[in-house]
Amino acid sequence: MTHVGIIGAGHIGSAIARVLVAQGHQVAIANSRGPETLADLVAELGENAQAMTAADAAAFGEWAVVTVPLKAIDDLPVAELTGKIVVDTNNYYWERDGHIAELDEKKTTTSRMLQDRLPQSTVVKGFNHIPAADITTDGAPAGSPNRRALATASDSQDGVTFITKLYDDFGFDTVNVGGLDESWRVERDQPAYVIRQNADELRENLARAER
Numbered sequence: 001m002t003h004v005g006i007i008g009a010g011h012i013g014s015a016i017a018r019v020l021v022a023q024g025h026q027v028a029i030a031n032s033r034g035p036e037t038l039a040d041l042v043a044e045l046g047e048n049a050q051a052m053t054a055a056d057a058a059a060f061g062e063w064a065v066v067t068v069p070l071k072a073i074d075d076l077p078v079a080e081l082t083g084k085i086v087v088d089t090n091n092y093y094w095e096r097d098g099h100i101a102e103l104d105e106k107k108t109t110t111s112r113m114l115q116d117r118l119p120q121s122t123v124v125k126g127f128n129h130i131p132a133a134d135i136t137t138d139g140a141p142a143g144s145p146n147r148r149a150l151a152t153a154s155d156s157q158d159g160v161t162f163i164t165k166l167y168d169d170f171g172f173d174t175v176n177v178g179g180l181d182e183s184w185r186v187e188r189d190q191p192a193y194v195i196r197q198n199a200d201e202l203r204e205n206l207a208r209a210e211r
Contacts, residue, residue, distance in 0.1 A: 001025050005061025007054045007076065009038055011132035012089050013067040017041075018136050019170055021048040028057040032072065055080050063162070065089065065126075070110055071097040073117055082120040085162050089127045090114065091188045106211050110187065111153060111180040124159035125152050125183045126166070129193045138196070139171015149173035149199040151192060151206065153183035173199045177206060185209040 001024045006013045009031040017027050027049045031038060035051035042051045058064055058080035066076060067089040090110045092103050102108045115123040127135060130150060140147045150172045152163045164174040177185050185206045186192045192205035 002062045003028070003060055005052075005057035005059070005064040005080075006030070006067065007057055007064060008067035008089075009041060010067065012127060012135070013065060014041060015132045015135040016065055016067070016089075016127060017045055017049060019139075021045045023169065024048065028052045028060040030054040030057040032068070032075075058084075063087070066114065067127075069093075069096055070100070070113070073114055076117065078118060078120075081118055084121055085159055086114070086118060086121045086123050087126040087163060087166070088114050088123050091128050093188065106184070109180060109183045111183045115155070115180055122154065122156045122159045123180065124154035124156070124163045125177070125180070125186070126150070126163050129186045131194055134196070135170065141171065142168055142173075146198050147171075147173050148196055149175050149202045151175045151177050151186040151202060153177040153180050153186070155179045175199055175202045175206065184211055 003026045004020055006017055006027060006029040009029050017029055020027050030052050038051035042049050055077040058077045063085040064081055065087045070090050070092055088111050092110050111123055111125045138148050150167050152160060152174055154160050160176050167174045177183055190209045192202055197205060
């Protein structure tokens with residue numbers, strides 16, 4: 001069992017926390033409004049969860065999940081995430097984040113932007129193309145027919161190995177897209193985005209992606 005810092009307590013962060021605490025992991029969860037605003041969520045999650053500031057949650061975790069709006073990544077606690085694997089769930093919604101020229105012009109990816117801001121962390125894409133509610137309901141044991149698959153991307157083989165096990169623990173197969181610069185293939189408006197697919201279907205959808 002591990003200690004996990006979750007920065008972002010929205011739908012995705014809360015769903016990931018629910019699965020982790022059910023598996024016996026210790027979770028520290030943070031949002032932008034302060035630990036006191038998470039009392040109801042922590043009460044629901046139970047004794048394996050606590051609310052902290054973002055910096056304290058990052059320090060608490062042996063690894064971390066960053067699931068904040070893209071416009072908030074400049075506020076992340078860089079020092080506390082140093083040396084750790086950071087699972088990036090983000091997507092670019094210009095309606096929420098404002099227009100970002102590098103993304104509009106297809107010159108970078110959201111995960112590359114996060115890695116640039118966390119140069120001493122290992123960023124790995126995860127859980128960005130599945131509806132939050134499905135994280136807690138769609139998992140199935142390894143080897144199950146038509147098991148749902150999720151994509152990942154990382155510049156680090158250690159990152160890919162880590163999230164492959166994490167996905168499996170959550171009940172999903174893994175398809176590796178490649179490095180962070182290829183993570184656009186599973187972002188918003190691409191064929192693989194927020195649909196249920198097994199590993200073969202996911203590979204086909206990734207191949208159909210157009211930038």
